Amino acid sequence: MELILASAECNPAVDIICAPSDVNELFEFREAIFNIGPFPMTRTVILILGIAVIVSAILFFGLRKKSLVPGKFQLIVEELVGFVRNDIAVEIIGEHGAKYAPWLLSLFMFVLVGNIYGIMPFVNFPVTSRMALPVMLAVITWVVFVIAGIKRQGIHYFVGIVWPTSVPMFLRPLVGLIEFFSILILRPLTLAIRLFANLVAGHLMLTLLLVSGWVFVSNIATIGPRAGIGVAWFVMGLGIYVFEIVVIMLQAYIFTLLSAVYVQTSLYPDH
C-alpha cells in the first residue's frame, strides 16, 4: 500500500520527520471514484453520505423497540438523546428548548461521527476538516438563530442588534456596529473555523507522527539505528491519538452548545 503524501519524498537517512511538501495534499481527493449524473463522488462525499447512514442506523436501531428495561445499546442511545435534549437544549435555551432538540441532535450526531472518522482505522480522515462542511453547518445554525430571532421579536431583532437600548446613547452607534459584526458575521465564521481548525490540527499531527514513525521503522534495514527515531514518533503519535479522542467529543459538544447559545441569545436578547 502506498502511504500518502510525504512518505514518497521522505528520506529517512537524512530527514528527522516526514513533512508533506504541500499540506493541501492531506485533505484533497481530486479524483472521483465514480459519478452519479453531474456529481462526482469523491471519497469525502461518500464519507459524508456514510455519516447519514450511520447516524440514521444508530438512532433507528437504538430506539426501534422502546422496551421499559432498555438493553445496552438502547441505553447508550437514550443517554445520548437525553444528553442533547436535557443538558444542551433545555438547559441552555430554556423552556422553548425542547423544540430545537431534534435539530441539535442531528447536528451533534453529524459532527460527532464526522469527527470520529478521523481516528477510525482504515478511514482516518475527519470529513469535518474540509472547510465546506463546517461552513455549511454554521450557515444552517446562522439561518436557524436569525429566523428564531425574527419569529420571536420581528424586525426588533435587527433593530435590537444595531441600536442596543441597554447602553448609553452616545455609545449606541459604536456598540451597534460591533454587535452587528460579531453576531451576524463573526459568529458563524468562528463556529466553522473552530471545528475546522481543531480537526485539521489533529489530523495533521496524527499523520505527521504516525507516517513518520512508519517510514522510519519500515526502513530499518537500510538506516539501522536511526529507526529509533521512528519509535519515538510512534509513541508520540499514540499519545496524540488519545488526546484526539477527547478533542473530537469536545468539539462536537461545543459546536452543539454554541448553536444552542446563539439560538438562546436571539430568543431572549436581554439575558
Add this chain to the structure above:
Amino acid sequence: MDLEAAEALKGAIALVGYGLAAIGPGIGIGIVAGSAIEAMARQPEAAGIARTTMFLGIAFTEALALIGFVLFFIA
C-alpha cells in the same frame, strides 16, 4: 531582498505569527479554567453550570488562536 528569499521566509514569519497569536488565548484559557475550578471547588453543587460556562468561555477565547492557526496555512 529578492522575491525568492522573501518567498522562503514567508513560512517562517507565519510560524512566528501563529506563536504570537497563541499567547493571548493561552493566558485567557488559563484564567477561564482556573476560575471555573475555583468556582467548582467553592460550590460543588453548581459544578454542572460552571463546567458548561467554562467550555463556552474556552470556546470563545480559543477562536483567536484558531484564526491565527488558519492564517498560518493561508500565508
